[in-house]
Amino acid sequence: MSGAGTATLAVIGAGPKAIAVAAKAAELRAMGVDVPDVVVIERSGVGANWQAVGGWTDGQHRLGTSPEKDVGFPYRSTLVPRRNAELDERMTRHSWQAYLIASAQFAEWVDRGRPAPTHSGWSRYLRWVADNVGMTVLADEVVGVDVRDDRWALSTTRQTVQADGLMITGPGQAHRCILPHDPRVLSIAQFWSRAAGRELIAADRVAVIGGGETAASMLNELFRHRVSTITVISPQVTLFTRGEGFFENTLFSDPTDWTSLTLAERRDAFARTDRGVFSARVQDALLADDRIRHLRGRVAHAVARDDRIRLTLSSNRSGEALETVHGFDLVIDGSGADAMWFTPLLRQQARDLLELGLGAPLAGDVLEESIGVDLAVSGVTPKLFLPGLAGLMQGPGFPNLSCLGLLSDRVLGARYPRRADADEITRRTDEHQPVR
Ligand SMILES: Cc1cc2nc3c(=O)[nH]c(=O)nc-3n(C[C@H](O)[C@H](O)[C@H](O)COP(=O)(O)OP(=O)(O)OC[C@H]3O[C@@H](n4cnc5c(N)ncnc54)[C@H](O)[C@@H]3O)c2cc1C
Structure with a gap:
């Protein structure tokens, strides 16, 4: 060749x-x-x-x-x-x-x-x-x-x-899904396929798993559907906003000084600017919409029971591992990235x-x-x-x-x-x- x-x-x-x-x-x-x-x-x-x-x-x-x-x-x-x-x-x-x-x-x-x-x-x-x-x-x-x-x-x-x-x-893989055969659990690809087909999603309690740009785009889309509450599930303490000011942007455009940081400093910068962080534009829309809430934790398990999808979340509170179970009518698994x-x-x-x-x-x-x-x-x-x-x-x-x-x-x-x-x-x- x-x-x-x-x-x-x-x-x-x-x-x-x-x-x-x-x-x-x-x-x-x-x-x-x-x-x-x-x-x-x-x-x-x-x-x-x-x-x-x-x-x-x-x-x-x-x-x-x-x-x-x-x-x-x-x-x-x-x-x-x-x-x-x-x-x-x-x-x-x-x-x-x-x-x-x-x-x-x-x-x-x-x-x-x-x-x-x-x-x-x-x-x-x-x-x-x-x-x-x-x-x-x-x-x-x-x-x-x-x-x-x-x-x-x-x-x-x-x-x-x-x-x-x-x-x-x-x-x-946008097709990854925590419960692949249940129609109440959508992968990223299934969600966007419905959105592209102009299909209206109607559900009371919706969960979106994942907190990055992928989840942000899906939330932006979900606003126009008939849903009562949208719960964003991510391991972060809360839904952070990326500042997009000069200093943060420079970190992304010009990595000259990046390698002089310790690994701990780099991880800290990442957590503030990248992982699970929403852009300011999406955050503005989120803040204006009272249907959105955030739940901290990692989804450990999902099961269909009593007309609902039950998600088991594991989190760490005051150094102790904690498991909680939450029920939803529709779950969108945005963790495929x-x-x-x-x-x-x-x-x-x-x-x-x-x-x-x-x-x-x-x-x-x-x-x-x-x-x-x-x-x-x-x-x-x-x-x-x-x-x-x-x-x-x-x-x-x-x-x-x-x-x-x-x-x-x-x-x-x-x-x-x-x-x-x-x-x-x-x-x-x-x-x-x-x-x-
Ligand atoms: C919804 C969304 C919005 C985003 N918005 C931004 C943004 O505004 N700014 C930003 O900086 N980043 C954004 N990102 C992050 C984004 O993924 C990356 O910035 C960018 O897409 C990466 O480009 P890429 O060239 O790596 O891959 P992609 O553009 O993702 O292309 C990967 C390609 O690989 C192909 N492929 C996959 N598997 C195979 C295979 N086995 N064989 C052959 N082909 C294969 C796919 O078909 C695809 O065309 C966004 C991500 C998503 C999902």
Whole structure:
């Protein structure tokens, strides 16, 4: 699939991360720089998770972050000494504003006060970039990940794709559900499928499990349905609001100082700004609606009994484990987002390779702490890029849309043993000196 000396980088999922990497690779190639061939394998369609088909939205809700945080943001490339300004200028051709200008929407967008686009509007932008850069997309589902001859071997439903590097993207499985066969318990995908079909949900007591951006979007949608109370269940002390002020945003856009923090400080920053935190826009709506309440705890168990779904919640009060049971007419399981979603795809040899590199059994916290500057698992060859798990070690913006331009720098700056001689990207990412 790649010429001699040119590595192949396979990406699972044609979302913003894949597109950011493919766009920068295309521009670097146009500048005469040797970069990996980027091959994206996508089961549904480019930008699928931002449309109803992906199961995470009905496409009508709005992006939480600013659309100017696009595939090139923050336009501070550090990959090619003395030519980074040229690279950034080239990347602006794939910016949100370039898209609006190309599609004759720019003046209206400005006049309307630069609104956040709907998720489906955002997916149209993503597809525009992918088309413009000629992103290679294999329309197929990855069903297994293995290693053969020091390369990744990805089994899809039709073929095996070999690659020197692998980047895994996406939030997980929207179909996950705590009680899959009970119609009163909906997965994220089932909920959005009903919303997209304009089906009105009517229930007295509704529970939404999970507190992050996924749950926030669902709450935003639930407001317009016939429900008496909505209980948000999450382990956090309460429903925190993300401030979205300059200092918090900077933490996401520019991780320069992130690595100088202790792990405890980073976890604290995460808890305040990311995990289970709602954006200010959703919080404003929540506060105005007296149907919403919060219940602290983790759902340990769910059972259908006496016309209700009974959820057993475990929590910790004053150092003591506590279990309480609560009944609901409808439960929406919003806990499907899981950065470790890909582990069932790993075949034995791939799993062994990772555990050997990690020096420990495969687990979320071990993997998280192993992510290096290039967003790959340290000590593992071939390269496995896991930006979804890079927040703790490299910066909270890498798992989301906050610094896609920086993400593409880190991933494309990685060294591949097979192409070391041909590599023209002179700066090693592990030195990471900004050079303009
Ligand atoms: C409803 C919602 C709203 C969000 N809003 C924001 C926001 O405003 N700002 C922000 O920064 N973050 C937001 N996020 C977080 C968001 O997930 C990430 O920021 C972003 O989507 C990640 O992009 P990605 O490229 O990793 O993956 P995605 O865009 O999620 O794409 C993953 C792709 O992988 C494909 N796929 C999955 N499994 C396979 C397989 N086995 N084989 C082949 N293809 C596969 C899927 O079809 C999908 O197209 C939101 C998340 C959700 C769910």
